[in-house]
Amino acid sequence: MFPWLLFALIAVPLVVIAFAASRRRTEAGEKVDPKEQQELEKEFADADAYQAKWHEQDKEQYRQERLP
Numbered sequence: 001m002f003p004w005l006l007f008a009l010i011a012v013p014l015v016v017i018a019f020a021a022s023r024r025r026t027e028a029g030e031k032v033d034p035k036e037q038q039e040l041e042k043e044f045a046d047a048d049a050y051q052a053k054w055h056e057q058d059k060e061q062y063r064q065e066r067l068p
Helices: 002-029 034-066
Strands: none
Touching: none
């Protein structure tokens, strides 16, 4: 019983402190500059547009190969 009591009094608080520290570090690293966010959203929009264009071209090429 004594080892379990030591575990509860020492290890559990250390785990809680480590979790809180890692969470704080993560929140600090997630702050994004609005200009960077806007640029990132533009890149995603461009990628989505390119993917849609490529998909249509691939679909047309598939039809031509399949039905000459």
